[in-house]
Amino acid sequence: MKVSRVIFHVDMNSFYASVEQAHHPELKGKPIAIAGNPKERRGIIVTSSYEARAKGIYTTMNVTEALKICPELILLPPDFPKYREASKAMFTILRSYTHLVEPVSIDEGYMDVTEIAKECHPLELAKEIQLRIYNELDLPCSIGIAPNKFLAKTASDMKKPMGITVLRKREVPEKLWPLNVEKMYGVGQSMAKKLKSLNMYTIGDLANADEGLLKEHFGKIGVRLKRRANGIDDREVDPESIYETKSVGNSTTLPVDITEMEDIEKTFRHLSSKVAERLEAKNLCGFTITIQIRDCHWHNHTKSKTLQNPIYLKTDIYQEAMQLFPKAWDGTPIRLLGVTVSNVIDKKRSAEQLSIFNYEQFAKEEPIYEIIHEMEKKFGKGIIQKGIDVKKKSYASKTSFSKDFLEDLKDFIDEY
Template sequence: MDLTKQNRIIFHLDMNSFYASVEQAHDPSLKGKAIAVAGNPKERRGILVTCSYEARAKGIYTTMSVWEAKRKCPELILLPPNFERYRAASKAMFDILRSYTQLVEPVSIDEGYMDVSDVDMDGDAVAFAKSIQQRIIRELDLPCSIGIAPNKFLAKTASNMKKPMGITVLRKREVPHKLWPLPVIEMHGVGESTSNKLESLGIKTIGQIANANPDLLKSKLGKSGTRLHNRSHGIDNRAVDPESIFETKSVGNSTTLPYDETNIDELRKVLRKLSSKVASRLDSKNLAGRSITIHIRDANWKNKTRSKTVINRLFKEEDISQLSIQLFESSWEDEPIRLLGVTVNNVFDKGESMEQLSIFNFEEHAKEEPILRLVEQLQDKFGKTIIKRGMKIKKNPSLESKTSFSKDFLDDHDNRK
């Protein structure tokens, strides 16, 4: 099928059941068997990170608890995660993609985009995708699905249409026929919260998003409303950017509690511990944020989030802890809690922003005024670069600096160092 006449040809490559597939490639005796990679199976918090397609055929799915999965499928083989093995497989996969073009954008450990618009494919994008898919199988013994489209949104959507080992083409003109009848929750970028907001507006399908008043969507959902309206029409102008994945936008941490918790003192203790980890990670990256979000999952697996934007830089443990507890207490209705999470959003380099003055911190800054005057005098005499306020120290990376494993692996792709 010839797609080379399109302005852009974007591939979205999605590895199929990645962790489980890596384990099967490492140990061929596991092939054809129901396997799952899970956390600690001795604790209730143990959940399935991924499972093989053989396990899925028996009703097993990702995020299912270990005990429930074993009850449903007694022959299920549980394996502990081997992150270094997955990291090595991911790097090998992306190395293969970069052998065709440098316009490769990793999205996570097991998926990424390729812009192959300028690659010589002999006029057949599908055959070219097939050759990539077969090479990954041949060299790494790992299956993948590939979506082919004129933009990232449609390519991502296409790669989800046929798994495992699928190759799907999705053109803009096919959107009304293939996407509009689908429920909104199946649209990439729409989560449970957004789906509920859309449903409150009477919008249940992607087609209804496309036919909705754009101003109404923007007023109710902000910028995401405009973005969803554009994408429901197959419009997405984002470029494949190899550098974009290295931009940290948020730093967070979450934990599943050992048992459903209703004791407020224990819940506060958990939030303080999470806040401490987030603060440590921000410090290790020399980052601060402008807003905070807490994530709550109750015993019935109902999720909700609460957010707050602040005036000043947010990076201190006590500030993060105080805000997270306030947000939680303002929304908690005594229901048993299963999971808590704390995330600082809209992060930026601390050296690139000045703190806003207020009646609460004016006195603190006033004490610094003589120092600031001295700095200005030295800069006027010797130049702006002679002395700067603050000193940016490069910190040694550690486990505390990691926001999540699926992002940590991206260090392997960073050639800027």
């Protein structure tokens, strides 16, 4: 009989703002917001305290607009080292209970507490963890308790701040199905729009949709979303996941809105070069390239392409990005551009392409491959690898601050 898992999703509440209030008690109870530099066109709200949210302040709001709505709003620049330290302290507390902790971003992570729950009621355990984080770090968090990761994540969003919510699989039809489909974790605005065009307006509609229809329009993602909408999620809590790089990307907010191709090409060359540098540093290549465009009205447009052969050179990344660009741009002035290479693998794992220039080499090596094939049948896949590098595990690419913090966890994790 399969034992039901007990999964926690720990989500720090208004993390950056809460860290600032913990360091500066005089800010508690006041509307504060962390914001970028307006002079560099990064003048948007990154996060805000719950006092600010109560006055209508929200993430991505323009600073100028925020001050009109809330003149007493206290604006603070981001202090990333401070947030990293708070994140490490939070994960240290979580790891004091179990090694089965999977960081997702700087302010959230999963815990598999199945074994601990045999001796301690999950609700009591969640209360203890929540109070420890609050008492020791002066930081609030919400915790979702469920039999899988998707439901735990969904539960943690149901009650904030300082909430603890239990969500059982049998409660999915009652609690999730009536909600609008865009309320479901994993469904963005673009996906929601497509689902509604197929008459799927609620999570329940998605849960009961024809699987063939979903697969036709969305591929494997559609099938996965249907399973999640039915409360099914078999993913394990994987502490090793922080060692994996799934994508490498770079984006930039432009000093002024641009429409000229010369400026667009220059920006894409710069972004492609940055992405190529990061891929090279990690010895990676990727099969999928995605470009992002944010226009002057804050509308996001993305376009992706999956290639037959992986890429990693800046010239190739630039060329593919520029081919995608006309398909994603409607002519509206551009505020931000981004390039991401995903579906990445180690370069040594990428298949060499048989061509007129190297077929003789492959012909010579064919007897060797036959021997390797026979040995793998006997002893298992991967028993012999060509040109393997002995290195430490690769940590997540520094494509955003929320991913950068994972590098800081290395020393702590390696002790266990």
